[in-house]
């Protein structure tokens with residue numbers, strides 16, 4: 308009867324745990340899918356805090372559930388023991404009065420069985436709680452190394468020097484990027500074109516610091532790239548993804564990614580990326596929920612969102628890397644947005660595309676074909 312008293316409480320707590328489990332998994336998978344995007348903006352800390360916050364919520368709910376289970380189990384066990392005790396005492400009394408045979412005291416066996424049983428019930432719970440620990444330990448990794456032992460970029464003028472730089476993915480038979488030597492002066496506007504599979508994205512990946520196990524050399528201000536503190540590199544290099552991740556949240560949250568911008572700054576950046584009219588047409592404008600993985604956004608709108616993020620974050624010292632970042636836009640729109648970036652004199656731009664628009668080709672200081 309005692310466990311019945313707890314049945315409702317247990318059901319409620321189980322349901323809450325199930326919901327929280329689901330929301331934890333959704334949240335973590337959203338964050339992990341956005342890993343390249345968070346990396347590009349130097350926001351891996353968001354991954355850690357996001358997972359920890361979701362984890363803490365889940366832990367809290369889970370702990371409540373375990374407590375409820377224990378309370379129900381122990382109370383049940385307690386009444387069991389009392390019951391057994393009364394029965395045994397009564398049996399003993401009856402046996403003493405020789406009303407029943409002495410063998411009936413055997414029921415003490417079931418008493419000890421119950422005591423041991425309820426102690427044993429703690430075991431799996433303890434194991435379950437301990438088992439959660441490594442999961443949380445795993446997320447410590449992104450907090451590690453903010454460049455204490457690595458070098459920092461000093462001046463704001465950052466030349467990039469590639470010397471026989473090549474890259475081969477682990478296990479591959481040949482180079483994804485064949486050796487390339489090139490100097491990119493500060494403020495240069497470089498176009499890199501070539502067919503699919505030529506190694507364009509790989510080259511940008513190396514420059515962005517995503518592929519530190521390259522061969523040959525790539526230096527920023529004479530510092531070998533794999534010796535640079537990741538935070539120093541990310542503060543200077545802005546990588547605009549080909550397939551940006553849209554987080555499950557509002558348009559505003561997707562643009563801010565943990566920082567705060569005024570409505571005016573957001574509108575200004577949206578306008579530059581030709582996305583303002585679209586956002587204003589949405590039911591709650593900037594505060595519209597974009598749905599899981601940005602379901603509400605078309606391919607072109609996703610690219611515009613990534614470009615808006617870039618407009619918000621670029622400063623004149625930036626080295627901007629565009630990986631086919633305008634290939635889902637209309638030709639006029641692509642040309643206009645590329646033009647905006649190429650016209651900022653102080654910016655270093657490396658623009659990768661399988662086809663450079665002839666209308667903008669005069670704005671590039673160098674066009675390289677891979």
Ligand SMILES: Nc1ncnc2c1ncn2[C@@H]1O[C@H](COP(=O)(O)OP(=O)(O)O)[C@@H](O)[C@H]1O
Pocket residue numbers: 476477479482483484501502503504505506507508509510
């Ligand atoms: N993660 C990866 N692992 C193994 N091979 C890869 C990986 N990414 C790309 N490649 C290979 O490297 C080559 C260059 O790819 P990529 O740099 O994406 O070319 P592009 O951007 O010019 O289309 C291709 O042959 C591709 O199949």
Ligand SMILES: [Mg+2]
Pocket residue numbers: 507508509630
């Ligand atoms: Mg590519």
